[in-house]
Amino acid sequence: MIPGPIEFDPAVLREMGKPTTSHLDPWFMEQFGQALERMREVFMSPSGQPFIVAGTGTLAMDMAGANLIEPGDRALVVNTGYFGDRFGALMERYGAQVDHVRAEVGDMPALEQVEAALRSHSYKLVTVTQVDTSTGVLADVKGVAALARQYGALAVVDGVCSVAGEELRMDEWGVDLALTASQKAVGAPPGLALVVAGPRALEAWRKRKTPVCNYYADFGNWLPIMEAYEARKPAYFGTPAVNLVAALNVSLGQILAEGMEARIARHRKLSDACKAGVTALGLRQLPREHCRAHTMTAPYYPEGVDASLVGKIGAAGVIVAGGLHPACRAQYFRIGHMGAHTPADILAVMGALESALAASGYAFEHGAGVAAAQKVFLS
Numbered sequence: 001m002i003p004g005p006i007e008f009d010p011a012v013l014r015e016m017g018k019p020t021t022s023h024l025d026p027w028f029m030e031q032f033g034q035a036l037e038r039m040r041e042v043f044m045s046p047s048g049q050p051f052i053v054a055g056t057g058t059l060a061m062d063m064a065g066a067n068l069i070e071p072g073d074r075a076l077v078v079n080t081g082y083f084g085d086r087f088g089a090l091m092e093r094y095g096a097q098v099d100h101v102r103a104e105v106g107d108m109p110a111l112e113q114v115e116a117a118l119r120s121h122s123y124k125l126v127t128v129t130q131v132d133t134s135t136g137v138l139a140d141v142k143g144v145a146a147l148a149r150q151y152g153a154l155a156v157v158d159g160v161c162s163v164a165g166e167e168l169r170m171d172e173w174g175v176d177l178a179l180t181a182s183q184k185a186v187g188a189p190p191g192l193a194l195v196v197a198g199p200r201a202l203e204a205w206r207k208r209k210t211p212v213c214n215y216y217a218d219f220g221n222w223l224p225i226m227e228a229y230e231a232r233k234p235a236y237f238g239t240p241a242v243n244l245v246a247a248l249n250v251s252l253g254q255i256l257a258e259g260m261e262a263r264i265a266r267h268r269k270l271s272d273a274c275k276a277g278v279t280a281l282g283l284r285q286l287p288r289e290h291c292r293a294h295t296m297t298a299p300y301y302p303e304g305v306d307a308s309l310v311g312k313i314g315a316a317g318v319i320v321a322g323g324l325h326p327a328c329r330a331q332y333f334r335i336g337h338m339g340a341h342t343p344a345d346i347l348a349v350m351g352a353l354e355s356a357l358a359a360s361g362y363a364f365e366h367g368a369g370v371a372a373a374q375k376v377f378l379s
């Protein structure tokens, strides 16, 4: 139960274990083509161009930066944690002049702050991390994207900890590029960078005056490959991760079979139950109440309990993650609940958390966390 890599469905893992075909095999062309089509539905972007490239989520961020930034461009980062810092650093590497709008750790900058920044300079693009995995903050992507559009900037969303778990309506909200990685709510093992670029992002890339300064990440190398696979035609630039793409296609199929609305609602319910459980145990949370992610929960250690709690929860049978944000890493831990989880998983987390808290000498009403979570599921 960490915020990625998540636990994968057995059907997805079985697909990984199948013999690796040629990347030009008609069967594989069908898997790849279908996965691209399904990505459009999962990102809710009928007008978008999907890219599936071997790499991690950071490569997906790199593809956004490399293709959309030219030296001297101004970029604005709506920063809610560690991964906002990363996006800023990455764009600076491509020559952008980057400004950040920040809030206190655990909060998200107000839209008024974002608008004030947009009014003060002409930005080519605005990035926002929908869920910053270091803080568990859920950003207002719809609001940020609307402002970006109003001020003539591209809206770029790091959806690594959100796509297929949080509500993200790319086309409806005017998001120009969204990205994720296979190992999170999308539900396939690590190793794939997933990007959907909308028409305005592709237009900005086409209008570049300078070449893309990253050979592997260049849309120009990958676009013909994606178009070919979608047309079920053979093409080659770099050998696709055959087994991973096929596994991704299985997972995307499962996501769409569940239905996006139902999936988002399930993630909300799991999140509500987890948060009710930790609250009932007297644990405060890092993200403020108005901006809490539904794909993860980030509770503080209670008074008198330190980071050894994570190991004790592990000893009780559930793996959770320690803190990540440099400002408060040792003060909190992170529970991931994205993908194919069920209420039973959250109840298991609560059981293990209670055992670990008891082993740490923390005083609480035994069973309160499990009961509060169960109450949410039974309501």
Ligand SMILES: Cc1ncc(COP(=O)(O)O)c(C=O)c1O
Residues within 6 Å of the ligand: 004, 056, 057, 058, 059, 083, 129, 131, 132, 133, 134, 158, 159, 160, 161, 181
């Ligand atoms: C919000 C967010 N962005 C980007 C990344 C980077 O992804 P990767 O570790 O796959 O490079 C992560 C990884 O956890 C993330 O949570």
